[in-house]
Amino acid sequence: MQRYFNSYIDNFKGFSREIWVLTLITYINRTGAMVMPFLTKYLHEEFFFSFNEIGWMMACIGLGSLTGSWIGGKLTDKIGYYTIMLSSLFLTGFGIIALMFLYDFVELCVGLFLITAIADMYKPAMYVAVSNFTNDQNRTRALTLIRLAVNLGIVSGPIIAGMLIQKDNYDLLFWIDGLTCIIAITTFMLLIDESKIYKARKTILRKKENKTLIQKSNIYDKNFVLFLFASFITAFLFFQLFTTIPLYNTEKLKLSEIEIGLLLSLNGIIIFLFEMPLIGFLETKKYKDTKIILSGSVFMTLGFFCLLISKSITIMALSIFLITIGQILLFSFSNTFAFNRAIKGHEGKYMALYTMSFSVAQITSPKVGFTVIENFNYFSNWLLMALVGIIGISMYYILDKNIKTENKFKIQ
Structure with a gap:
């Protein structure tokens, strides 16, 4: 200890x-x-x-x-x-x-x-x-x-x-x-x-190094655009944690207010105890950002697959644990990827677009989730989120392959 x-x-x-x-x-x-x-x-x-x-x-x-x-x-x-x-x-x-x-x-x-x-x-x-x-x-x-x-x-x-x-x-x-x-x-x-x-x-050096690059808009960076769409998808899943999932705990699992509060606090406790040590460990291993982000999307998607069989507070806790691990891996290294991808002198624009992907997800995620629940049921919503998660995994997988190819060309 x-x-x-x-x-x-x-x-x-x-x-x-x-x-x-x-x-x-x-x-x-x-x-x-x-x-x-x-x-x-x-x-x-x-x-x-x-x-x-x-x-x-x-x-x-x-x-x-x-x-x-x-x-x-x-x-x-x-x-x-x-x-x-x-x-x-x-x-x-x-x-x-x-x-x-x-x-x-x-x-x-x-x-x-x-x-x-x-x-x-x-x-x-x-x-x-x-x-x-x-x-x-x-x-x-x-x-x-x-x-x-x-x-x-x-x-x-x-x-x-x-x-x-x-x-x-x-x-x-x-x-x-x-x-x-x-x-x-x-x-x-x-x-x-x-x-x-x-x-x-x-500095004059930075201006000279990026004189031609600064003229390019980030919309021409296809890998960054792919990253933004993937970030939107994982944020879309994440916001379910604070919108539809608490309602599910109340209506379907019939959990008490204390139990619901403990489940929600589980997310914060895991982050507080393990996020910094985990990030520190991964930084020392020199793993690629895209590999870690891809792993995070897998964990988050698995969390929603757990919801498909969630009939008890134990399975719900496992689901929140997986989603939280995914959150840690995704959001910590996504910030770094977005900044490192930015053209020098245009970091604000890149970080703004990254932030906006979360804003769009925050608007659409509750609306879609509650609409599916109202017209169908909770199971349909969890199935939809799991399928959306698979799309996110696919996008991050393609991004990882693209960055690997891009780096090979740079070396050559």
Whole structure:
């Protein structure tokens, strides 16, 4: 046990001060993100909006996420991630506080779209920031560290929010959510040395090396486009974990609230205990990113095949375990692949497209899943997801073969 603990701690070593600051502000920001998990409850119980109206509002959030990711990526390449991250956090903070003063359906739709767009400008900028303060040896672990901060924030934020809601204090949620964005931006400004930020980005050598490449759009990179479609498919599967699967546990398995909570927490526990050591181990083995991503898609798909025979909490736990292992392998190394694939000076655009693949999946996955369940049954939905997973595996397999061929040509 002591050996594992020492090994676990070793995986957190070797990061620059800036990476730890980015991790801290990400945790502060995600812990304070209390409004979104309870937004549908707030809109239905406080303003008596119909589920159809709430559905349109959720669509506005999805469109805002797509728009913000794209704009954030473009602006990151033009004016740098520092300005984009500061602007996004600052405007999001005040925007969330202002949201509590909106009551009309149209006002809320517009407000949610704008706030989400501004908030999601942060994502591609943050990815580029992390990559600029890392190297090839610790980049994947650094991105994993950021994801760990996100997961911890997602776990702790709703707990605090639930305690506040019990006291019927929705207004305080908006204030805390907004203020944590402002606290995050203040921490960022105080602890990050702006002079270090553009050291590699503006060098003449980089411009010369990529003078011809920069003219190419990422739409001509067929392997990157294939990667984006495969990323969409695996994200499409992943979002079932927090939408249709909890409902299945309630309606079909008849699990108690405690059992459902324990199952959902299993995902976070596995990530917290094993993600960093596993990523650290795989980095030392020098496996290709595409091989690891392919393995992750296999694990995630197997998780949905388990759901086809799920009749007990034990099988459900096995399914979540497999999906979580797939999540760890996929998302950790996909971030690295997307950044390494990017043309120098255009990293923001590439990371924006990668982020957008998740945004599209977040919009479509619940809609498709619930539609299949409503018109057919849960078994049909799990079968569909398993088949979709096989398509994802096939795409990653082709990607791996293409990259191998591409590397052979480079060597020649």
